[in-house]
Amino acid sequence: MLLALVTLLSFANAALASTEVTVKLSDKILEEEGDVNGRVRVYFSIIKPDRDSSSKGPMYENADEQDTNQVFGFDARFSTTSTTSELPEEAYGYPLSRFADLNALPAQSYSVQVELARFKEVRRQGLPPTFLPTSCVSKDGSNGAYEKPDGTIYSKPVVWKPGTPLALTLSEVIPDSTPSSRGCAGLGDGVDSDWIKTVRITSSALSEFYQNSTDATLEACVLLPFGFDDHSDAKYPLVLANGHYNPTFNPGGEFIEEKPECNDPDDYACVSAWYGYYLFSNWTAPSSTPMENARVLLVTINHPTSFFDDSYAVDSQAMGPYGTAIMNELIPEVERRFRGLGEGWARGLMGGSTGGWESAAHMILYPDMFSYSLAACPDSVTFSRHTSVNMYEQDNAYYYNSDFKRTPTPGYRDGYSGQSIDYVFPAGDIISTFREMNLRELALGDNGLSCGQCDAWEAVWSPVDTSTGYAKRAYDKETGVIDNDVVEYWKKYDLARVLVDRWDELKDHVAGKLHFAAGGSDSFYLNNGVYDFQRLLEESVGLDHGVTFTYGAHDGLGMQHCFRGYEYDQEGKVQPNSITRLTYVQDVVPKMVESWVANAPEGADMSWRY
Structure with missing residues (x-):
């Protein structure tokens, strides 16, 4: 039987038992699609009594706003010859920033869903062949609404409690929308x-x-x-x-x-x-x-x-x-x-x-x-x-310069007013720091491949590392430390x-x-x-x-x-x-x-x- 399996092992600390999370690619998908690779994203949403029954699933509930769920991400390849991969504890997440923190989630019931955002091999002049996202848009999406690109593979949501094994199967594919x-x-x-x-x-x-x-x-x-x-x-x-x-x-x-x-x-x-x-x-x-x-x-x-x-x-x-x-x-x-x-x-x-x-x-x-x-x-x-960041004078994109304190740079305030019938009161409330917005992108896609806004800016304005084919970071995505050569x-x-x-x-x-x-x-x-x-x-x-x-x-x-x-x-x-x-x-x-x-x-x- 053809079976693609990715095993995720997380140990919060020695006192806690490990939580085993497995992500499988269904036989049907593997048979139809052949070898596939991309970004695996595992989403965790708390199951609440007042949970919106119209929700399309946890994979649609991750955001910069306060009502976001949790996501962990890593790159993986599924094939008949390479069926198992282990996720290191250092894998990126948001808002919890490491997969090792999985057992730190509150002990309640979660709706969990996984998606595979697919990559394709792209060749560019003067650069090595590079795997990049197949697409960053839904062909029938609206202005700036990325949704999920055609060909995204995902699982049906399952119910899970921390400390218990979690098995997820990538069994569904978002169909090609071109005809419609x-x-x-x-x-x-x-x-x-x-x-x-x-x-x-x-x-x-x-x-x-x-x-x-x-x-x-x-x-x-x-x-x-x-x-x-x-x-x-x-x-x-x-x-x-x-x-x-x-x-x-x-x-x-x-x-x-x-x-x-x-x-x-x-x-x-x-x-x-x-x-x-x-x-x-x-x-x-x-x-x-x-x-x-x-x-x-x-x-x-x-x-x-x-x-x-x-x-x-x-x-x-x-x-x-x-x-x-x-x-x-x-x-x-x-x-x-x-x-x-x-x-x-x-x-x-x-x-x-x-x-x-x-x-x-x-x-x-x-x-x-x-x-x-x-x-x-x-x-x-x-x-x-x-x-909110002075790229020319700050040492770190996530914090203002100071000898004795670390004040975060803000990224998003008050909310978007573009579709509110009347004004939205601008109280100045911080919805997300610049660091949080970048850590979310890091979980969704390493090497600048999240299809997110900050990664996009670097893809436009940064030089490319000719050894990897990826845009150079103007600042370390995890720590925020600015690279002055790239900023130049x-x-x-x-x-x-x-x-x-x-x-x-x-x-x-x-x-x-x-x-x-x-x-x-x-x-x-x-x-x-x-x-x-x-x-x-x-x-x-x-x-x-x-x-x-x-x-x-x-x-x-x-x-x-x-x-x-x-x-x-x-x-x-x-x-x-x-x-x-x-x-x-x-x-x-x-x-x-x-x-x-x-x-x-x-x-x-x-x-x-x-």
């Missing part, structure tokens, strides 16, 4: 509507870098302007709405062609649907709309990697030439197919969080490509404030320093055209980087730099993640983030158009102004 993917238009994978079109290319730059060992597809979801067919001689500017992976077009609010049937102002899904319909109504109206005389190609792009759901759309040692591929291959192909103007003066950027960093980076690192950018709540735009390399992506260093070249390019927004109480402390960007700019080039900075507050309270700028309701009240995240297009695109028209070269094509 919603696609750009939400009608199915590759099925377009009259308004939304799909562009997919196989990047030659990425194919060469990855030596054809992994998918080199780039995808663009393109919303055509009103009058595209009737104005067959018109050529159009392009707006790139940057953000996380999303199989369906979502530039900051959905595009919904049918009037919603719901009418519940307290249901965010209903509110979001209505704003999606407002976007459709505004976009498709011939006049009396924010889009009048502002007909553009509105584009979102998908470029997931084996490190994150998004490549950050720049070139990097670990991920490869995604910036080159997007700028030189994908965008020109979109403009070729849909009559784009194809000139830098007629391209703009907008996005929040990851998309905010990309929008700032594209404006600064690719100045010939774009001429307007809104970078909302961007990831760290300078590393003097990498969230990060300066290539410190957008504030790049702009200051190239000020004479870029000052006219960014003045009046580069715009930042951040909430005064950003949930992930991303406002700190924006503050320092502004400070460095003013100290280096003076106050008359022309870059705008907007910091969000309401009623004396700082806005949280992800503030994109002020918008007001009919009574003059500041709208919460949950509303302004749905109205990027109607608010930002007309401002881009105003800037384009004012700064267009003499004789520029204005056939799109109708």
